[in-house]
Amino acid sequence: MRVPDGAAVKGALLIAGTTSDAGKSVVVAGLCRMLARRGVKVAPFKAQNMSNNSVVTLDGGEIGRAQALQARACGLEPSVRFNPILLKPGSDRRSQLVVRGKAVDTVGAKDYFKHRQQLRGVVAEELASLRAEFDVVICEGAGSPAEINLRATDLANMGLARAADLPVLIVGDIDRGGVLAHLFGTVAILEPEDQQLISGFLVNKFRGDVDLLKPGLDQLYDLTGRPTLGVIPFAPDLWIDAEDSLGTVADAPVGRPRPPLGGQWLSVAAVRLPRISNSTDVEALACEPGLSVRWVEEPSRLAGADLVVLPGSKSTVGDLEWLRRTGIADALIARAAAGGPILGICGGYQMLARTIEDRVESGAGTVAGLGLLDLEIEFDDPKILRRAAGHTYAPDAPSSGIPVHGYEIHHGRVRAAGDRPWLELDGAPEGSVRGAIWGTHLHGALESDEFRRAWLREVAAAAGHPGFVVAEDVSVARVRDAQLDLLADLMAEHLDIPALERLITEGAPAGRPTLTVGK
Known part of the structure; x- marks a missing residue:
């Protein structure tokens, strides 16, 4: 130039x-x-x-x-x-x-x-x-x-x-x-x-x-x-990496859902917490054909979903109280009892625990979690900030695990865990699995394409959707780069x-x- x-x-x-x-x-x-x-x-x-x-x-x-x-x-x-x-x-x-x-x-x-x-x-x-x-x-x-x-x-x-x-x-x-x-x-x-x-x-x-x-x-x-140096047209295909919480609108679809490859869809209800953080974690799911992802704020929206995602939160204890006040907590507990798939990420993972000890973020002390995982969380300083890579947990054959990568941002520490670990990151167990309930502190894990595909097959099986077919060629990184190139094309043409x-x-x-x- x-x-x-x-x-x-x-x-x-x-x-x-x-x-x-x-x-x-x-x-x-x-x-x-x-x-x-x-x-x-x-x-x-x-x-x-x-x-x-x-x-x-x-x-x-x-x-x-x-x-x-x-x-x-x-x-x-x-x-x-x-x-x-x-x-x-x-x-x-x-x-x-x-x-x-x-x-x-x-x-x-x-x-x-x-x-x-x-x-x-x-x-x-x-x-x-x-x-x-x-x-x-x-x-x-x-x-x-x-x-x-x-x-x-x-x-x-x-x-x-x-x-x-x-x-x-x-x-x-x-x-x-x-x-x-x-x-x-x-x-x-x-x-x-x-x-x-x-x-x-x-x-x-x-x-x-x-x-x-x-x-x-x-x-x-x-x-x-x-x-005026440019009039940039509306581009419906631009949606990934929404910066502002204004982009997480209740009942609005995330991304642009594409028809399924098989005979069945998977519907995903992502809970729109008041202090939601890293809402972009669910965008990797919305890149997949046959997945319909929506933000929800009230319990009736969970009833028909094949998967419920509890995302991260900057106020874990406060947003946990909101889950109880809105009735979403009761809906999650009933869902877990019926074997319905649930994913908790970071703050959402912490909410699934039996107890949360928080004298750092909210100062609330010991509070009861949802009790859906055998897990005890304690908040402490300093905040954990790290990029991490590893595999799905495979104790008998670690090399057979599916690669996964992402990053962690949290004060909460796992003080006790009785469920099977979900991942192994940098040589240490991370996350929890109990039946069709998964939890991890790792943000961005679903951007690991092979990992996401394997996990979606588990979700589809748990949800009773054998007709859902996972695409083998979706790359979240390529989707992101294609959107950046589209943005650059718009700037070059209209400015x-x-x-x-x-x-x-x-x-x-x-x-x-x-x-x-x-x-």
């Missing part, structure tokens, strides 16, 4: 959004992939993320899953450099603060002020380091820059743009309606110095004839002096690439109009 005068692209850009889930993460991933395919040495950067969807990096920390996907788009391994600050909400008011991959505190909104100067330094150092190493750094904002009540402590939106002199593009989701007002209002509400860095707009998820939208975009330019190049290399144009509100 070259700018018009033939000089190589070198610089940085910030992608902000009118709202959460406007499309910032996918636009950054698409731009990163597009640039990487053209030979540009590019890296992603999100100064501060708030998400319970995280992954373990090679350098031993954790970052938001979106930044791991963006790193993959660049052809890079995930690193804490790409997301130096991560907030993991454990309640409506408190979040775990993760700095450079390690948990350092639990904070509320007011507590966060005491960290801001140190965190500004962390952000500045990491971004400067990336800009020195890479030709281009594509930064992602957080939430919306229009949250002016948070401007004083902002590290990821205009606070970052001002500190690093970054041009800013604002993404708006037209599928929600009101996108022109959102784009105009986002600029107008900012203080004049911030407005000068707003360099243009991107419209995301457009359906229909773009010629009908063009008069509105022309008026938006007349009102703001800022061009004003020369204008984008100029922004990256030259920065925000000077002399853009300042908008005023209420005058």
